[in-house]
């Protein structure tokens with residue numbers, strides 16, 4: 335088996351389950367994500383998309399099954415956990431920028447604390463990343479001084495500052511005013527083409543169709559469809575997926 | 587206080603210099619005053635320095651205690667939670683004077699032989715424990731006010747729980763807790779007067795002695811009150827400026 339031909343699996347989940355009390359949020363979810371792959375995760379509200387994403391960096395602990403990230407089994411072992419969190423970046427719906435720190439310090443905090451980077455090197459890297467997301471001139475401001483779209487681009491840059499192998503996005507544009515959605519999608523599109531592995535929970539079907547290599551459809555805690563965007567959008571296999579798509583199209 | 591808000595750095599500097607000049611320079615103008623104030627000028631200055639010393643020592647220790655006990659109250663470990671709850675309950679439910687007397691009279695009996703506690707030390711311990719209990723509630727409220735998304739972002743970036751607390755939770759909770767902590771500190775300037783009961787020669791005790799010798803309570807106590815007012819004003823300016831300094835991330 336040559337490693338050039340087949341991309342390396344970077345996230346493997348095998349039969350993961352998650353309950354909140356008596357509510358079964360994830361039921362036996364298995365999926366493998368390969369290096370460089372961009373996966374759009376779609377599905378109705380409450381279907382477990384966020385929960386799935388959050389088990390991957392253990393913001394939620396799964397109850398059963400196994401998650402392997404870059405060869406490391408995800409468990410409560412704190413060293414494994416820290417190693418995994420260094421490799422897996424996350425972008426939240428509500429940005430969650432550190433409100434007491436400037437934009438620059440938002441980007442340098444984790445590299446300096448976790449990767450033990452020197453301040454000068456961390457700042458240089460941060461400025462390069464801010465340039466990449468088009469916000470170099472905002473480095474000295476505080477998060478509240480930025481628009482939602484700008485904050486989300488900073489949040490993406492902050493995740494990138496740790497050089498993650500995988501980036502998880504949980505509805506990165508859902509909290510934004512419509513006119514700011516595109517600036518964030520543009521940054522994500524550029525990232526996708528740069529070859530980073532991305533898992534994107536999104537309601538932006540246009541983005542999923544255009545940028546994703548793969549679409550996963552969640553419903554009631556299970557993966558109902560796992561296919562290419564072409565096949566998912568033109569010919570969904572399940573009735574639930576068809577209903578979901580027609581509802582989304584109606585909304586737009 | 588507008589000026590304080592706009593130039594917090596300068597206001598802090600000015601309040602600190604003003605306080606130092608006042609503490610070490612007040613004897614000069616006071617000495618020029620007629621009896622009974624003039625002859626006792628040095629005593630007034632010494633008393634004021636003791637009062638400020640008690641306030642600064644107990645104030646600092648009290649913040650430390652407040653942070654530790656505030657964290658303890660939020661711990662998952664119930665014996666620790668119970669201990670911190672009991673501490674706050676005990677201190678807030680009993681008079682400060684009793685606490686001071688208790689430390690002064692009871693603590694020496696349980697100290698190992700050879701350890702001598704001065705009256706000043708006893709007063710500082712009692713005042714620290716007292717303000718610490720009040721600070722605990724403020725710190726706890728401050729920590730609870732930090733949005734959970736901030737913690738998740740820090741954890742997702744790979745910061746350890748301790749790093750998350752020091753770099754994210756503590757600075758953000760301080761922004762919320764500071765007005766209340768500042769209030770407690772201003773009360774402490776005044777509460778430290780109860781140390782006179784265990785013969786610490788602080789400002790109130792000086793006033794008591796000078797009027798007892800001169801039989802002129804009115805000018806003596808007016809002078810004492812004026813000195814207290816100047817001290818509380820200096821401390822209030824200092825903390826207001828600190829508040830403004832910490833507030834930068836909050837305003838547009």
Ligand SMILES: Nc1ncnc2c1ncn2[C@@H]1O[C@H](COP(=O)(O)OP(=O)(O)OP(=O)(O)O)[C@@H](O)[C@H]1O
Pocket residue numbers: 354357359377378379380381382383384385386
């Ligand atoms: N911490 C929690 N405690 C209890 N129930 C939870 C918790 N988190 C999620 N749930 C429940 O689990 C289910 C799946 O939630 P999840 O957030 O994963 O859905 P989602 O697919 O991301 O939906 P949305 O599109 O609305 O974000 C929901 O019914 C939700 O109420």
Ligand SMILES: [Mg+2]
Pocket residue numbers: 383384385504505
């Ligand atoms: Mg969600």
